[in-house]
Amino acid sequence: MNKYLAAISIFSALAIMTGHVNAYTTTACGGGDVKWSSKTRTLYAYTGSFPSGSSYRTALIDAVNRLNENAAGFTFNIVYTNTVPSLGNGRSEVWIENISPPGVTNYWWNGSCNMTEADIRMDSSVTWTTSTLKTANWNYGGAGRPFQTTLLHELGHAIGLGHEADEYNIMGQDWDHIHTNGSTARAYFGEDASDGSVYLYGASSDQDLGIVHWKWTGSSGAYSTHGRTRLLDPSTNIELPYDLVNEERRYKVDRGQTVKVELTYENNGNNYQYQDVGYYVSTNDYISTWDTLLATRNLGLSPDNVYTSSYNVTIPGDLSCSTNYWLGAVIDKDGSLSENNEWNNASYIPIRTNWNWSCLVFVPVIPLTPLTPIVTSSLATQ
């Protein structure tokens, strides 16, 4: 009977372990895939939609730069032109037009499955934000959909990637595939799409790690859907109580309480990385190594599967009561890895300490004045 039980247990474990998540999607064509024949292409940006000095031009540059940080080294060079764009003219172009979806990419390929043109049209009827300030972004209580994330999604199509439903991915729902630390929310290409770029175009030598407070939650048709990572009770795995502040969940915690901090860790580069992750508590939403270190964990990340996981930390007992704090993590906290981007190495989850009777305990702080040694005048004048 024991053997029988053991066999079922193994089967049970395998049922979980052999589960797969789908990653990037491409279009198979003949013996290969639909893709460009070389890694460097020109993207013509219409100055009528992206005039010099406009925030839309800045957002375009941001999005193309983020695409160019893919682990394959695929690069789009922007050329500004006042020639009116059109589909089918042999040039890859980007412009803004009144179309029904927020963004559309029309891509062309020849009989050899090589792409010859990719045109991106962004919709003019969407309320966009081109700002990286999180308060302007609808994920954080602002009014606008981030232009950069949608454009980056379309740029993913323009290099040969399809929609992706089964992993946290820019090729799914784009607006909440975003990195935030402090007051800045930036679009980024992400691990899974970057992995797809390596499949299509081969690896470069780039390395990049990141932490975000977003994760895969499901799918809406061909698009992955994303939600915020959470703070959980370690014994029950149930999400802790929270209130909403600017669309962000601010968790209610007790001083001294152990909580499970859920975050998403990504390896956007080419090589397996084994790095320290430091967990911190901060008095603001900027997580850095200057904050109070609570715990350290070693994490191994391969560049092919977005890793959402949680880690137990204890809220310090000396925090002030009824006060806002931010729990967060910094990956590669010693800065030992040279990366494409360092700004994406930290993110946060807001918390607020509860009031309870322990808050009434008064701990007197006695200021200590350092003793001044008595010195002779001959020494004092040295």
Added chain:
Amino acid sequence: MKKKLFLVMAGTLLALQAHAYQFSGKYDIGKMSEEANLVFRGTVIAVDYRSSRAKGQQRPLPHTFVTFQVEDVLHGDLKSNQFTLRFLGGKTKKGEIMMTSAQPKFDVGDQDLVFVKGNGISECPLVGCSQGRFRILNGLLYNEDGQQIVQDEKGAIKSGKTEALEALNSFHIGKQRFSRLHHKERSKDGNGYEIRRDDLVGAYHLDEGSFTGLVRSNITKALQKAPQSMREVARSVDKNRPFSAVQSKPVALPEPEADFDPAVEMSEEELNEVKAMEKSGGNPVLK
């Protein structure tokens, strides 16, 4: 011992059930019915490629004409039992192919239930583009992306598990065969299966009969709610008649409203931290 065995088996079943459905995309069939000019079930009998006429600066663009043998009209008026839809994207005479990111791909013999809107005008004449196409394979319903169409315990229609079926994931353009490649990686999620969704345990894969019934009932409700909204007649297009594509009309957008950065009171220590991070380009590793 029996109790332990039961618990392990129950755990196994729950794990398998939870893995069976990882999705949450909801289809609002009522709203889709309101938006559609025509809803029918049919079989694709022809896929043809034609290019539009050059117009102004707009060069000829390849289009795909998909002709259905209509088997059941759920909503709308049809004078013929054949109906042709026109999509932007297809094949040129030189053999070049142009596709649109969300465009559905049809093969002769495909069985579908489609919600038609703006045929001959729109680049993609289906409600929500590929969302307005439901594929029928072996009597079961799938979406354009090869995901099962399921109904959960509360009655919601959702997209479900992606099926690795050849018929769902491959398509032809002319004689050339293409397929959607879902590159699979083994999940390495830290806390067992954190990413699994349990909200659809108990959801079941819809068959053609059940789904058609649901659509009919939603159309009846939509007609009662807004009888005027569904009167527009959908017209089949003639693949042999010359046509023009809509010319691009690029625009400049006004600058978005000025950023609002709420003033946050910070201590000197915090200000120093923010300044240090700004100085290092946002690097959180501060020396």
